[in-house]
Amino acid sequence: MSKLEKILPFITLIGIVFKLFDVPMSGPLIVTSLSILSLLHYPLGFALLNNIRLRHIFNKSSYKGLSPLKLIVSFVAGIAFSSIGVGIMFKLMAWPGAGPMLMVGLSSLFIILAISLLMYFKSKEAFFLGILYRVVLIGVSSAVVLIANI
Numbered sequence: 001m002s003k004l005e006k007i008l009p010f011i012t013l014i015g016i017v018f019k020l021f022d023v024p025m026s027g028p029l030i031v032t033s034l035s036i037l038s039l040l041h042y043p044l045g046f047a048l049l050n051n052i053r054l055r056h057i058f059n060k061s062s063y064k065g066l067s068p069l070k071l072i073v074s075f076v077a078g079i080a081f082s083s084i085g086v087g088i089m090f091k092l093m094a095w096p097g098a099g100p101m102l103m104v105g106l107s108s109l110f111i112i113l114a115i116s117l118l119m120y121f122k123s124k125e126a127f128f129l130g131i132l133y134r135v136v137l138i139g140v141s142s143a144v145v146l147i148a149n150i
Contacts, residue, residue: 002048008037009141016092030092038085045078046071049131070127073115077131080108084142091145102146109139 011033018026040048047057050070056062063071087101113135120128 004040005048008033019092027093031089034085034089038082041078041085042082045081046074049074049077050127073112073131076108077112077134080105080112081134081138084109084138088142088145099146102142106139106142109135113139
């Protein structure tokens, strides 16, 4: 996981705690951190999940050794993570459309979970373990936000 991918959820958690205690500016903190995280996952999910540095995205040599399955799984996972991030943001800010967005994201996460589990047990590659780690963390947090009325 990249540093930014670790820092932004922590900032979001601080924003949620601030929101629970009615601290001013908690909303912009949540919206900014989740927006950046979603924008990071959506267009750059394939690079982020394959540990390709942002400055090497356009280098052809960065993609050597990556199977088309890894690129497809990482691209779909990036879209799912992005939609869940936006759904969590909508739910925390009490904006309409949060429930369906989280349900679509969670259903796509279950598909990614099944594919990643199958491929991990088949090949024991660290790539699929990283995907599984992110799916569990993001899936549990989105399920908690979906169930809880924060």
